[in-house]
Amino acid sequence: MKPDKSGSMRLDDVERAHLVDPADASHRIGRWGPNPDLGEMVRRFWVPVWSVSPGAEAPQRVLQYPVCLLVISNTYARFYGVVTGLSETVLTGDGWAVGVMFTPGAGGLLVGDVARWTDRSDELSVVFGEPGANLARSVRAVMERAPEDEDTQRAATDIVENWLRGYLPMDEDGRLINAIVDWVENDSTVVAVAQICERFHVTERSLQRLTRRRLGLTPKWLIQRRRLQEAAERLREPDETLADLAAELSYADEAHFVRDFKAVTGMTPREFSSRFA
Incomplete structure (x- = not known):
């Protein structure tokens, strides 16, 4: 922990x-x-x-x-x-x-x-x-x-x-992408690509190129994956409600959250949560 x-x-x-x-x-x-x-x-x-x-x-x-x-x-x-x-x-x-x-x-x-x-x-x-x-x-x-x-x-x-x-050694682009990912993974208030651009003083186009080359991903994927990992953690808690969790993870509504979670994990949030009941 x-x-x-x-x-x-x-x-x-x-x-x-x-x-x-x-x-x-x-x-x-x-x-x-x-x-x-x-x-x-x-x-x-x-x-x-x-x-x-x-x-x-x-x-x-x-x-x-x-x-x-x-x-x-x-x-x-x-x-x-x-x-x-x-x-x-x-x-x-x-x-x-x-x-x-x-x-x-x-x-x-x-x-x-x-x-x-x-x-x-x-x-x-x-x-x-x-x-x-x-x-x-x-x-x-x-x-x-x-x-x-x-x-x-x-x-x-x-x-x-x-x-x-x-x-070794790590290059400057590598250090930048390490810092970007660390911030997105550990700050749940990051919900938009524009926030990353502002924090690290890069244009969205430059950020897209960097994440594609160094991660093989889009900046949006980083945010979505962080939200799903956070959901997988929170769903192990017995009193977590899906509506509250969806809101805290900045989903538009519970249905969008359930759809995203099942599309990636193959389980609904309730099916995953039931393992820890």
């Missing part, structure tokens, strides 16, 4: 985006931040270890943030652009993964024009060539010893950090 702008406590930014089923006990996740020199490039590492009964599945659904991801598991190693809808990974059997949640500005350092990767992913060996394949091999060599052990997990993320340092 961490305080929002008003000082009240809110869910960790990953937890509010994860449309978790409270009954799902299939996995454990270790999470930690990067070393300080990578703070402009990496938001956090996450290392899930799972065990799913034979024949069963454990779907993990996430309202992804406007960031690229890198995931190395025991069966695949991929780079992911931003998923504009709902990101879903289905866990089966026994496994593990080492994940990197980048900052918004980091994708451009890694792959150039991030717009080419919107709603796409590919193997590290394809995206980065032999260096990407070597990274996957190195992480697997460490993780296969004892994937559930935190010291092992941190040794694996140390390997990833050393590899990422070759892409």
Whole structure:
């Protein structure tokens, strides 16, 4: 938990985006931040270890943030652009993964024009060539010893950090997009693109070009996604009414809010909320 702008406590930014089923006990996740020199490039590492009964599945659904991801598991190693809808990974059997949640500005350092990767992913060996394949091999060599052990997990993320340092330093456009996204995500009063332009002294056209190139997204998407993530957090509270929540999130009415939430998550707000009753 961490305080929002008003000082009240809110869910960790990953937890509010994860449309978790409270009954799902299939996995454990270790999470930690990067070393300080990578703070402009990496938001956090996450290392899930799972065990799913034979024949069963454990779907993990996430309202992804406007960031690229890198995931190395025991069966695949991929780079992911931003998923504009709902990101879903289905866990089966026994496994593990080492994940990197980048900052918004980091994708451009890694792959150039991030717009080419919107709603796409590919193997590290394809995206980065032999260096990407070597990274996957190195992480697997460490993780296969004892994937559930935190010291092992941190040794694996140390390997990833050393590899990422070759892409530093962050450029000025990257710092700008990091600042823009941080502001939109953490200030619920931001409801219009014009507010972003005024705050950061850019024209709407310049902002559109910047967000497309560095995020593969529109500024409007940033605002909508923040509102839906905030809704997913608030719907876990037992006394939240849809009409009040729609108004506080600056929707025109409850119907618009319900339509947006279901279009992206596949559930109505009440269906999601009922999981936590």
